Amino acid sequence: MTTEPRWRRLGPDQRREEIFASAQRLFALRPYGEVSTTDIANEAGVARGLLNHYFGTKRDLYLEVVRAAASVPENVIDHAPGGSLEERIDAAVNWFLDSLSGQDAAWINAAGSSGLGRDPELERILLKAEDDAVDRVLETIDMADVTDHRDELRAFIRAYGQLAKTAGREWLIKKKLSREQVHLLLRQSLLTIVEDVLPEAIARDRG
Amino acid sequence: MTTEPRWRRLGPDQRREEIFASAQRLFALRPYGEVSTTDIANEAGVARGLLNHYFGTKRDLYLEVVRAAASVPENVIDHAPGGSLEERIDAAVNWFLDSLSGQDAAWINAAGSSGLGRDPELERILLKAEDDAVDRVLETIDMADVTDHRDELRAFIRAYGQLAKTAGREWLIKKKLSREQVHLLLRQSLLTIVEDVLPEAIARDRG
């Protein structure tokens, strides 16, 4: 009589995946403090100690989940450059809104750092994601190679990114705006920044 | 020989204040999870149990601190209405930037909810603060009494608020922008929203 094993032994990657998935599910549901490692372990059908073995600390696991959620979806458009500035901007905005509604819209919730009190590591992760998003935008509107006042441009776009994220929330979650209205807001704002604010900001150099 | 007391007995309000101040200091320094009630108690020179007595739970104390940090400074300008739209917007932006640099700039860090996984109560607090800020802006630019598409207007302004907060950070913390540049960005963006986006958004009603 061959007694069947009490648990299955998996390859490290596979088990890691399982745990990570469970963590994703739970962390998306409730905030960090209200998710216990026991919960995650149970969800994954695994002993609690295994989390530490694969991810180190609970916090480390959390940070990995956040990193995954914060990064903009990779499926960029084919980026057909031509056209006027307005057309390119229009395309960029459309791409953005599509990827918002298409995705499970996970990263729309990945807000700026926690409520208060800097958390350097978390901040670093979110800033990295933000910067990637900025690059994406700059590429899409064919301004990736501006070198003159690069820092200022990026700062403007970063601020714009927050506007975009918030507007997205107003559309998808709070339902106060229609897609067309959000599109309008994003198009006009970006247009103003590129055509109006940037040149002027360059003219009067920064102090 | 009169032995001197081991501790002083204060009025409830005063002691409450002391503890609250200590909590503010520590929560501003490190994130929630890395501040223990013991830390706060030590900082306040008080027994740990007293925190619970005055504030209930650690979380309750935290929420009060956040509420204080998130609310925009009350010292509004005298609000001299007259002038063109551009002048009014200019005044509003100036007021905003002044209150940013003037304050200890605490609330500039009070970002949207935690990194992931909704925290309803925290969210409620931050949304309340955000809405107050929106009201403040609308008053300052004399658009507080628009009734037609109030929800849309407020949504636009809310998104704009995030842009403003981020731009403020780029100026005061990251030093990528000068005050003039931020001013320019905020003025032009708000102008575009009010003069351009809003009318158009109203024309094509929301679906």
Added chain:
DNA sequence: CGTAGTTGTTGGCACACGGCCAATAGTGCA
């Protein structure tokens, strides 16, 4: 087919932290 080796996995120990509450001790008042 048995057996030793590898390592994914478990279970429990130790410790830190937060909520709670009965006992204590400043403090003003009679």
Added chain:
DNA sequence: TGCACTATTGGCCGTGTGCCAACAACTACG
């Protein structure tokens, strides 16, 4: 001076997390 009032303490207890040595599933080799 003593008494009542209550601000404040100190410790108990449950919970959550990191850690690690033992264990067992699986593999390979004799």
